[in-house]
Amino acid sequence: MKKMIRTAIIVASFLTVGATDVKPGMDPENPTCPIAPNWSSNPKMELTPKMVGDTKILLAEGAVDAGLPDRMRKMLSDNPDISEIWLRSSGGNARAGNETGRVIRQADALIITRIPQGWTCFSACNFVFMGGRARIVEPGAHFMVHMFTMTNDRNAINYSIEMGTDSTVGLIGEVEQQSALLATEDNDFLIRMGVSRKLLSEIMYRTNAVKTEDGDGSTRRCLTNEEALRYNVANVGG
Template sequence: MLAIGALVSLSAQGAAQSAMDPANPTCPAEPDWGPAERMQLSTREGEDMNVLVAEGMVDTGFPDRLREAIEADPMIGEIWIKSRGGDARAGNEAGRIIRSYPGMVTRIPSGWACFSACNFVFMGGSIRHVDPGGIFMVHMFTHTGDRSVINESVLDGTEATTELIGAIEQSSALLASEDNDFLIRMGISRLLLTEVMYQVQAVGTDADPSTRYCLSDDEVLEYNVMNVGG
């Protein structure tokens, strides 16, 4: 029986390891972060309250639709979210809208992933919960991680490249300041930025292809991403 138990344990460990992303070993290979389309909102009715489900990409119109959905249903008490990210500033704005409703709960259900701009939507909750198996996935925030944009400017000449890089640096610095202010207002540890987000590459290299990091159960508590018990 012990031998069978050991084999089962090893098989489970092997399956878990094979399900992880080799380039981003803290993250699943195929995260469930919703459809690659603008954020869709739907409501699930419960006995004591209703749940607003947000699935898809954070688009510029999402904050307005989010506010309209919450205002339309006073029974909404939780927001469940999964998203691969999207517009960074729209994510910040959506988070601030959520925070304007006292006691609103945000949740990442088991198996769902919240990445990039979605992080800031989730952090808007007064009460935040990452279910066991839920994925809070982060990276460094920039206004372009697309090398093709820079490559095109290189073809246009040194002046065009210098102007693009200068614009990216200025815009990214401003966004970093906004992110820092947001975390303080939402009660999240600023160390989440300096120790985690800003340590992840925006663009992977041959030597280190990693561009994502998924917080462990301990880390979501350590950085106060989740501010309630399990």
């Protein structure tokens, strides 16, 4: 009996140590990422030119929306002296993120994209960031990724299956088709931006888009500074 009690105490001590492994301020379910990301609450990305010393930068803060590519194109056309774009965003429209990244890359100026210390660039924001010819993820900044899908909600599919509707197969097929198409677009985008495609296979597509049935809640992944440089997400040291 005493042996069983000692064993239980040892097991409990290991569980306690494991429970405290997460650093203060980090998300227990996504331990590489902050529990309260600083990514702006703007419902659509606001673009604000600002002088920092002798450098004109563009603050890009808020959700990536369908109108962002056109706004970014006009902003860079009207302000050809912008040399850096500082990003913080919770993501949004995936295709708009890709297109905005291309707008930045096609601009006449050599534009640096930067995630400043403490800021977070998530999901579709990743692709806006990749548009910079020079890219900086500062120490303490968060380049946060998840697997890209056309939907992050399985409830619609599950409900359709439960109801036995004729549209279930079509709905699942549409989601799969669009997800595969977006994956192809992402892969092509990374090649054009000079980012390693291994970012998709080794990081993005190994992180769950939603919680799995076994309760795994790790749906986000924040790159370390070493990973950001290894995958050429950042090509300039912070």
